[in-house]
Amino acid sequence: MRIDRTQSPWVIATVALAIVSTVAYVVYAVDTRSGPRGGSAIGLTFGIVGYALMLYAGLLGARKQVPTWRIGRAQTWMRGHLWLGLLSLLLILFHGGFAFRGPLTLVLMLLFFIVIGSGILGAVIQHYVPSLITSRVPLETIYEEIPHVRAQLREEADQLAAAICGPVSGTGAEVAGLEIEHDDRERFREAYLRKVRPYLEDPETLGVELSDARRSTETFDALRRLLAEPVRGVLDDLENICEEERQLSRQIRIYHWLHAWLLVHVPLSIALLVLGGVHAVMALRY
């Protein structure tokens, strides 16, 4: 979600609530002789409200499972998740008086920091990375379609190559309508089979020269110098196909950045909520 001016009401509300909570906490902390404790009425209130906000933030995942339910727009839930989730950290810190007593509390707070940290990281990523993918991957496609698009690109490249040197799987053959020297045809075939085809076969292999834009340009320039005029049009097309492949690889990488943080954020959030519940029951009962 992009953090922009449209978030102002939420920012203002969160900051206002944070100030009110802080004032309340300071007054409470100063007035309490033994120091702030989670078990006191005010500490408990901070804890309950903080946990409620955590639960609300956690419910975003459930909300996403029922996208058509008219229970508030998803973006409202997302904004609430962001800002109230952040506020919950402050309230929980006030609840415990900035002290983490006992192993469960320690684990809880550790989890909480990781969850909040990964959430902030996610917010930052989702603020900047969509622009990056938009500008750096003009030929972006639907993520799930990438394998299919790649198969099509390979097929297209094979057809282009076949137009010069005959079927790429067989031995070199004369192609009607093209006046290309046998040597040129063989050179093209070798370059295609040694450089282009392996790259298209596995574009994610590291260190391949065609996976790098600059080196790819150099490679194709060299081939253009080496091969006769009729082949150059095909080389241009193959270069474009390689560029599209690079963009798809880039899209996959950026897509992973966009969503990989969720692998940390979501399970730890669930663990946090469960352990938070355990902590609440144990604290209230025992």
Added chain:
Amino acid sequence: MSDVQLTIDGLQVSVPEGTSVFDAARMYGIAIPTLCHQQNETPVGVCRVCVVDVEKARVLAASCVRPAENDMVVHTNSERVLRARKTLVEMLMADHPSPCARQRQSNDCELETLARLEGITEPRFPRKISARGQDNSSLVIAVDHEACILCDRCVRGCDEIRHNDVLGRRGKGFLAGIAFDTNLPMGNSSCVSCGECMVSCPTGALTNKSVVKTVLPGEPVDVDELQQLSYFQKVSGTFLELNKNAVVRRQFRKGEIVCREGEYGSTAFYIMEGQAEVFLSTPMAHVNTERHGTGFLGKMTSRLFGRREERRSEEGRRETIPIDAPVDLPYDHPVATLGPGDLFGEMTCMSLYPRSATVRAATDCVMFEMLRNVLDIIQRNKTLKAQLDANYRRRALDDHLRSVPMFATLDQKFIDILRDKVELVRYTKGDVICQQGDVADSFYLIRLGFVKVSEPHPGGELVLAYLGRGGYFGEIGLLGGGIRTATCTALDHVEVVRIHGEEFHRMVGRFPEVRRSLETLVRERQEQNRQRLATATSMPLDSFLAQGLMEAQSLLVMDLERCTRCDACVRACADAHDGVTRLIREGQRFDKYLVATSCRHCRDPLCMVGCPVGSIRRRNSLEVIIENWCIGCGLCAKNCPYGNINMHPFTVLENDPVNAGRQMAVVKQKATSCDLCTDLAEPSCVYACPHDAAHRVEPNEFFRWVGTPLASVATEEAARRT
């Protein structure tokens, strides 16, 4: 009657008084070439090719009109005659497009044959073809006015032999030609397609259109048998011979499928004997076929409540589903019966639309299956047309009138009055049914085909609506100022029920609730039109017309700088539509915005044209929706220029035709397109986007976001298309 004695080419002949020289010569085996004369027509002597030299006569005489006289001495092959005949043929050939269509088709153009016999290879006179043009409006006969030699054989064939009085003459001098009615295109005239003119024509001016390329399955019907049927009696035998492969007799056993909904075909069926059941076999759901009627309780509930609970609010009173047959199907139980004398499949045959319903023989049946040239012949046949119209008036007019919600309350007595008063009118593609500004004198109810309602607009035409079977128009003019407010044009073969103004006013006077409903509807339509015009005039029309985006009423736009590619929009769409998404997160990019592939609810919804069952329609709130009774023919998807309608396959269980009593899985499909989730407050894709990236916007607003002047967008778009 006494005989006359004369000499022809030295031969003494005796013929009854009144016999022409041409016939006298023919009776004694002396052939005189001619072009304008035919034995079964009154001679007119216009071509002068049959000239003969009569001794002591001042000039050469046209033998076809010159009566034989006593002691007359006639030379048919004198030097003078041969020279004159050759000159005449040369002059005719000078403006004849040789080889003409007939010469090309069957190598028997009489003029070109004569020219060959006369040894004319290259005329002495400069060739100049009269620019009279061609007329291809008839389905069965091609008219090449340029090949016409003005012999009038067709005119006499039409008037004297068939008594149809359709053909006549038009123009003067070099531009003179034959004309149908008041110089209308042949297909739009009152021509009954009997073929007599074509059979009479000596050249390629009137030729048979060879539409019979396919061999229809079934038993060929010979010409004699056809001519015994009342509606083929007045059709030329030669013409039927030329078209005989275009009609076959089909025998169907009880339970056999005659045609299936959604299939593309090119034939119509006329039921001779037996009864057929017409129904929709595609499940009535969009798209989930399992939602209702599963399990014992579900099935019982479905039976008890029909489909009423699924209706949209504005279709609460819908009673029928329009199909390509003389009857409509009841909405809640879409099955009807057809019997002898019923014709079905007209739209498929005439306009090549997909079949609108499945037809199954309810008893053993005999039907004629015909291609469109034969259908055209019988549709133009007065006997059959009267029979079909009578069938329609008797059986379908009630349903048809009552399918219009506001007429649902008309009492039977009044419908009986209307039954004889209404006129059934046919239009061919491109005909203007009524023109904006004309006096409003009728109300129209569409029986067959599609009508475009449009208004002229600076720089172009603005389409207000496409109306299909069951649609109606003309009420605004009749209830308003008496002037047509829009132009209505036939998009294909259209048949309408025309209720004249007098009857219409009597009807609304007698039924105040009908008047009230109509007035409300008029106000709604006027408001919609006003809004549409306002939208159209608020943007530069060049841009509006230059690109598809401006045709849209609602674009699904993704802000790519906000979109995290989480696909929540796609999942929401699928969730809201039985698991089938109606949007694809791909499409044209403008700056940082992506216009997703999802229905744009175009102002000019081309997708609506041709739907054989009228299941794609525009709601009052202007969005285009696909109704549950879609038969999955795919025509709308094909028609959508933006690829925004998808065909979704699904499996249903049907009776196995091979193994009786068993069921088999059959894959069917239905068209799906974005319905803007109108039953919900907001489109689900927009509602479910957690990042505020998905928006449904009007094109104007979108281009304001982009901050690009419309004109430049239009230019870019035009360049891209080029």
